[in-house]
Amino acid sequence: MNLHRSDLYRIHFDRYLRFGTPIVLPVERKDEHATDRYVWRSRHDEKVRPSHRANDGHIFSWDHPPETGHPGQEPNCRCEAIPYRPGETEFAYHTFTTGLASSHERWEDSDFVWHFFTGGGRPVTLSEIGHLRDIAEVYAYETGTEGAFRRLSDQIAEKARNSSSGSVHVDFGRAYDFGDVAFSHGYSSVYGAFEGTVVQRGDMLSIEGESEFHFRDVFTDPLDLRQFSAWLEANPLSFWRLVDLIRVAYAVSGVAPLPPDFFEKVDVEDVSSIFRFISEVGGTRYEIVEDWTASFRADVFRDPESSAYKSGNHR
Ligand SMILES: [Zn+2]
Secondary structure, eight states, rough: OOOHHHHHHHEEEEEEHHOOOOOOOOOOOOOGGGGGEEEEEEETTSEOOOOOOOOOOOETTTBBTTTSSSSSEEEEOOOOEEETTTTOEEOOOOOOOOOOOOOOOOHHHHHHHHHHHHHHTTTTETTTOOHHHHHHHHHHHHHHHTOOHHHHHHHHHHHHHHHHHSSSEEEEEEEEETTTTTTTTEEEEEEEEEEEEEEETTEEEEEEEEEEEEEEEEEOTOOOOOHHHHHHOOHHHHHHHHHHHHHHHHHHHHHOOOTTTTHHOTTTOOOHHHHHHHHHHHHOOEEEEEEEEEEEEEESSSSSOOOOTTSSSSO
């Protein structure tokens, strides 16, 4: 017999009135409210906006929408809400476990060049140059078609299916173009490893673990003509800031006083003249590094045929 909660309450209230019995209702079974929650599913193509990719595979409650709103609420959003039933509905998501906020001022392109002249080769972290959040989020949600988090979810699910020991290990690594964050980053590599466990529950595998990510870049060449010319064209004001920086770099480095012929040598109408000038100043290459972590939770179907999480999604 299945009684509604309101029926139960009536019965208990009646007993309370007649016999003074305290009203104690049985604890609700969790799955009675299973469909109060849903799994966000995006279309997995290049048109999905990154903020919605960040929601993909997460479980949300209809009572507490994410910052983006529920699927389909924003104009042209094609994302779907799949009713979530524990143990029956697939989900998979990463959560950054390293704080991405930075209290440091964000480096502009000219700051990279400045450090090249004055830093003496000292490595910098993404956090101290104010780029950690941008890089980590671009990596997670914008590289390739769907972002690294989704690719990694598929790889982890595939490894979990083939695990006989209950442990799951995935190595990953590649170079990506981070030029949209700052031209100075250009192609930089991100590599790392996932360590986790897998437990079989009925038709599903429950996976849990943590990934480490390592960002490695070397700032070698402020004279990368192709990138630099494009940057100067896009940032005409930065040209003068750079000229200023070079003058200060001269003064600080003590290598040489600013040559009296500085403005004779540098013709503002001729970009190549400033390149020649910079190359006389010298400079030291330096590493741009950072490490961050993310946790992973997933329930995926054991059978790859019925699963949305499998390798081969990203050809
Ligand atoms: Zn969407």
